[in-house]
Amino acid sequence: xxxxxxxxxxxxxxxxxxxxxxxxxxxxxxxxxxxxxxxxxxxxxxxxxxxxxxxxxxxxxxxxxxxxxxxxxxxxxxxxxxxxxxxxxxxxxxxxxxxxxxxxxxxxxxxxxxxxxxxxxxxxxxxxxxxxxxxxxxxxxxxxxxxxxxxxxxxxxxxxxxxxxxxxxxxxxxxxxxxxxxxxxxxxxxxxxxxxxxxxxxxxxxxxxxxxxxxxxxxxxxxxxxxxxxxxxxxxxxxxxxxxxxxxxxxxxxxxxxxxxxxxxxxxxxxxxxxxxxxxxxxxxxxxxxxxxxxxxxxxxxxxxxxxxxxxxxx
Amino acid sequence: xxxxxxxxxxxxxxxxxxxxxxxxxxxxxxxxxxxxxxxxxxxxxxxxxxxxxxxxxxxxxxxxxxxxxxxxxxxxxxxxxxxxxxxxxxxxxxxxxxxxxxxxxxxxxxxxxxxxxxxxxxxxxxxxxxxxxxxxxxxxxxxxxxxxxxxxxxxxxxxxxxxxxxxxxxxxxxxxxxx
Numbered sequence: 001x002x003x004x005x006x007x008x009x010x011x012x013x014x015x016x017x018x019x020x021x022x023x024x025x026x027x028x029x030x031x032x033x034x035x036x037x038x039x040x041x042x043x044x045x046x047x048x049x050x051x052x053x054x055x056x057x058x059x060x061x062x063x064x065x066x067x068x069x070x071x072x073x074x075x076x077x078x079x080x081x082x083x084x085x086x087x088x089x090x091x092x093x094x095x096x097x098x099x100x101x102x103x104x105x106x107x108x109x110x111x112x113x114x115x116x117x118x119x120x121x122x123x124x125x126x127x128x129x130x131x132x133x134x135x136x137x138x139x140x141x142x143x144x145x146x147x148x149x150x151x152x153x154x155x156x157x158x159x160x161x162x163x164x165x166x167x168x169x170x171x172x173x174x175x176x177x178x179x180x181x182x183x184x185x186x187x188x189x190x191x192x193x194x195x196x197x198x199x200x201x202x203x204x205x206x207x208x209x210x211x212x213x214x215x216x217x218x219x220x221x222x223x224x225x226x227x228x229x230x231x232x233x234x235x236x237x238x239x240x241x242x243x244x245x246x247x248x249x250x251x252x253x254x255x256x257x258x259x260x261x262x263x264x265x266x267x268x269x270x271x272x273x274x275x276x277x278x279x280x281x282x283x284x285x286x287x288x289x290x291x292x293x294x295x296x297x298x299x300x301x302x303x304x305x306x307x308x309x310x311x312x313x314x315x
Numbered sequence: 316x317x318x319x320x321x322x323x324x325x326x327x328x329x330x331x332x333x334x335x336x337x338x339x340x341x342x343x344x345x346x347x348x349x350x351x352x353x354x355x356x357x358x359x360x361x362x363x364x365x366x367x368x369x370x371x372x373x374x375x376x377x378x379x380x381x382x383x384x385x386x387x388x389x390x391x392x393x394x395x396x397x398x399x400x401x402x403x404x405x406x407x408x409x410x411x412x413x414x415x416x417x418x419x420x421x422x423x424x425x426x427x428x429x430x431x432x433x434x435x436x437x438x439x440x441x442x443x444x445x446x447x448x449x450x451x452x453x454x455x456x457x458x459x460x461x462x463x464x465x466x467x468x469x470x471x472x473x474x475x476x477x478x479x480x481x482x483x484x485x486x487x488x489x490x491x492x493x494x
Binding site for chain 1: 382384385386390391392394395396397398399400401402403431432434435436437
């Protein structure tokens with residue numbers, strides 16, 4: 001239970017900057033919204049006087065869709081902006097771009113940007129609540145929140161749970177945000193993957209490194225399997241997808257050697273047959289689709305709680 | 316800070332029984348009737364009424380819990396947001412007679428939010444309101460209760476506190492507190 005009724009922050013820039021109490025408050029609020037989005041009428045009027053801009057300087061389908069649904073279920077007005085079709089290609093700076101959007105009376109900004117720290121810069125220069133929807137290889141806080149919420153739903157509590165994060169840890173903002181969130185909630189965290197894809201100083205975050213997948217699987221209660229980012233493989237971090245799949249891909253055969261069942265997660269989109277086989281992705285122990293459903297509820301909770309700090313009289 | 320007892324335990328029990336009997340009297344077709352309690356404080360009152368109906372009159376009315384937080388009109392207009400409680404309505408309300416239950420009727424804004432929240436679950440045939448305490452002359456909206464435990468004249472600087480043993484209070488009773 002959270003002891004507060006307000007978040008300690010005005011922006012959600014990363015899990016690093018929020019408290020354990022914040023996370024619990026977001027979870028409690030998300031549980032109520034999960035009930036709301038399963039009603040015949042899946043909409044509440046809370047944010048009807050707010051406008052939210054989804055500004056995506058990097059491609060995204062599911063995260064943007066999830067945010068947009070969350071905003072619409074809260075009755076906010078929504079505008080979408082993507083870099084490819086914008087003045088960014090004409091050389092406008094980030095702060096100018098966003099200030100131009102805010103001049104049209106936008107109250108909150110959900111932003112994805114390839115540069116780590118871009119939302120932090122923005123939060124210091126513009127008058128709107130910023131939600132980081134992924135900044136480069138840095139953080140993706142709402143993904144970590146929905147992952148932890150899904151784990152909590154399945155296992156009851158996160159305290160003391162053994163969670164494995166498997167795959168390309170080096171390039172993964174999902175991994176970093178998950179590590180911060182899981183540690184704050186009291187989980188034990190291990191990362192596993194090819195040595196070239198494990199950041200050198202990752203142990204300083206209090207996680208263990210295991211290079212042998214079989215050992216890692218035997219240790220964990222939950223395995224969060226990350227996508228091999230095919231678009232980032234020009235630099236040859238791994239010899240081939242086939243080799244990756246053989247040593248680090250999760251399939252039913254490898255899981256059948258364990259004397260227990262582990263919960264399987266994946267942030268999507270899955271490269272089926274590379275990091276995760278179809279029989280595991282579609283099995284009863286996979287909570288991949290729960291993650292997607294919970295994503296909308298978590299994002300509703302984050303937007304609702306940030307909006308609640310924008311008191312109308314103080315504007 | 317001073318306080319005054321409005322309903323002692325004995326009177327409260329009589330009132331609860333009367334309210335239950337009024338429901339039976341009014342709803343000839345009790346099978347088509349459901350109760351929605353306003354979270355969080357309407358729930359205890361509703362549970363007492365459901366219990367009396369079941370134990371003393373052998374009438375079972377389904378009870379659902381309705382949270383109105385996300386439908387409130389004071390979002391971003393109060394110091395800190397109200398914390399949401401859960402909603403649990405394990406039945407269809409479409410075409411049913413719905414009795415909304417809350418402990419205290421004051422400005423009427425909670426009830427307005429409840430009406431909005433309720434219709435996200437369907438369209439009831441009719442809706443009535445039952446409250447334990449009706450604070451006279453303090454409505455902000457044209458909302459009145461059909462079933463009232465007790466009408467009380469109160470000022471803006473007073474609070475009506477409904478106490479229940481099951482949530483740790485010393486007795487089931489209602490008091491008026493001056494701030």
